[in-house]
Amino acid sequence: EVQLVQSGVxxxxxxxxxxxxxxxxxxxxxxxxxxxxxxxxxxxxxxMGVIHPGDADTRYSPSFQGQVTISADKSISTAYLQxxxxxxxxxxxxxxxxxxxxxxxxWGQGTLVTxxx
Amino acid sequence: xxxxxxPPSASGTPGQxxxxxxSGDSSNIGTNTVNWYQQLPGTAPKVLIHSNNQRPxxxxxxxxxxxxxxxxxxxxxxxxxxxEADYYCAAWDDSxxxxxxxxxxxxxxx
Numbered sequence: 001e002v003q004l005v006q007s008g009v010x011x012x013x014x015x016x017x018x019x020x021x022x023x024x025x026x027x028x029x030x031x032x033x034x035x036x037x038x039x040x041x042x043x044x045x046x047x048m049g050v051i052h053p054g055d056a057d058t059r060y061s062p063s064f065q066g067q068v069t070i071s072a073d074k075s076i077s078t079a080y081l082q083x084x085x086x087x088x089x090x091x092x093x094x095x096x097x098x099x100x101x102x103x104x105x106x107w108g109q110g111t112l113v114t115x116x117x
Numbered sequence: 118x119x120x121x122x123x124p125p126s127a128s129g130t131p132g133q134x135x136x137x138x139x140s141g142d143s144s145n146i147g148t149n150t151v152n153w154y155q156q157l158p159g160t161a162p163k164v165l166i167h168s169n170n171q172r173p174x175x176x177x178x179x180x181x182x183x184x185x186x187x188x189x190x191x192x193x194x195x196x197x198x199x200x201e202a203d204y205y206c207a208a209w210d211d212s213x214x215x216x217x218x219x220x221x222x223x224x225x226x227x
Binding site: 035037043044045046047049059060061062095097101102103104105107108109110 | 119152216217218220221
């Protein structure tokens with residue numbers, strides 16, 4: 001059974017750094033792209049970027065380029081989303097999702113990130 | 118403001134057929150396939166339709182998708198109370214070089 005399990009709730013202060021994770025199981029992690037999607041009440045779903053764990057090829061949405069870093073460690077079947085300096089506007093639910101061709105077929109349960117002073 | 122345009126809300130009574138529209142342009146829906154996702158309250162999105170009209174295994178055939186030009190539609194027939202959820206369309210955008218989503222449609226079963 002394909003599963004993506006994300007790390008838990010995070011509460012951070014503005015300016016702090018953060019890395020959240022997404023661990024895949026039940027399939028060959030290196031062969032499928034992993035996407036990160038942000039969800040906020042005001043802006044709905046936003047595609048942030050995608051990584052191919054097999055060769056670390058990474059693509060970013062122009063809206064998120066330079067704001068976050070997407071990485072993966074195929075040896076432990078885990079993808080990451082990282083910030084160096086959080087802002088209040090980064091408060092959101094973040095999902096990872098496996099891409100199968102042209103769609104996201106399996107999603108993680110989501111990681112809620114709250115940034116507040 | 119989302120790149121793809123959906124009505125913010127839709128409603129129907131049990132047993133009815135409802136449709137949800139999704140409008141884009143030549144760089145997204147006009148060129149690439151459309152996917153639909155269902156998000157039940159408090160859960161992650163789940164793919165309902167991919168490649169314009171393909172249902173993954175386990176998705177009831179009450180759900181169907183279509184595409185014409187730069188627009189797409191999701192139809193739900195035999196509406197059930199458990200269909201109450203948010204529905205999102207999505208497509209690849211060649212200009213932005215990324216996936217774009219609609220703003221979501223909240224479906225209420227009256």
